[in-house]
Amino acid sequence: MGLKITIIGKVHDVGYRLFLLELADLLFIEKFDARNVKINGKEAVVVLVDGDEGQLNEFVEMVKSEKPEMAVVEEIKVEEYKGRIRDIERFRASFNTVQLSKIVQVGLQMLQKQDQMLQKQEETIKEIRATREELKKEIREVSSKLDKTNELLERRFERLEEEIERIKKALIKAGIEL
Template sequence: MKKKIIIEGKKVQGVGYRPFLLAKAMRLRIPNYDAENVVENGKQKIRVSFEGKEKQVQEFVEFVKENYPENAKVSSVREAEPSKDVIPICEYARILSAEQQNTVIQAGLGMLGMQSQTISEVKLVGDKVDAVGDKVDAVGDEVKAVGDKVDALGDKVDAVGDEVKAVGSKVDNLATTTQDSFSTINTKYDIMSCNMNKILVELIKQRKASDKRTEKLVKAILASKQDKQINK
């Protein structure tokens, strides 16, 4: 018995569909088998032709209609007019193996091309990283120079601080000396004031005594004149 099944869907190629079906056909011992990927009107399809005993063929048809590879996206599974000739399954297995090897080789070549491009890009990135590293070193030198200037400024600030501290000490000493001087002057002024008061009091006493002596002298002179006039 011969059968042809057409599997159609959004993603039925490149998902391991044909090896998946071949493994089942070999388990059922189907003698003649063929499967090919085709694209018609932008749609992915797989044409599966097989020939064997009726029981083998029917069981395989049921399997194809009910089972899909994990990543396949199938929209329809339908039977079509069988092909006239179907190659032996062992021959198809060799063809499929050759196709897969070619796919691997092409993928490997593509990866080599991508690898070369990646190496070039990595080298370019490496050059940019080196350039950035040089800039970072330059910035580091500038930062160090600024740090040295800051340290020098700090030393100057410390020196100014010491000078200000010294001036402050001198001002404190001057204030203390001035205060002591004023205290001494005040003490001396108090003593002088007290002495002046004593001298003034003594002068007043002496003046009063002098006035009394003068008054007595005047009276004596007047009395003497009166006596002389009487005697005449």
């Protein structure tokens, strides 16, 4: 006796098919298939199982009472199924291939993002170096201006000191004591 179980809700990309495979393994169910589909625009997992009545009843009860942590189940439909259902080992092999393919795609995307980040990092380093060179140039210019200002101030102070000395001498010559 086969069953078709349709689980509707937030059931894609939450590990639902792997979760169902683990339940089927736990109950030694030999015929199993699970597919992610859309039904009327909603996410769904369609599960096909075949085994003895006790296994199937227990499987249905577990499906109704348990779910992956991130899943949100809105509805579960259970109906008889008379078509062919593949062997659980064939499902596992196919499922593993699909999952490995997803892992490879994610890995490639991560490498691409890493390359983009490294490129941005290189651009940022170039900008930092250019800014540092501009700052060094500005510091040299400011330092040069400070040196010139210091020279001018030193000459003015020397002249002021010379004039103060002349004024003192003139005052003393005029008989004014300081």
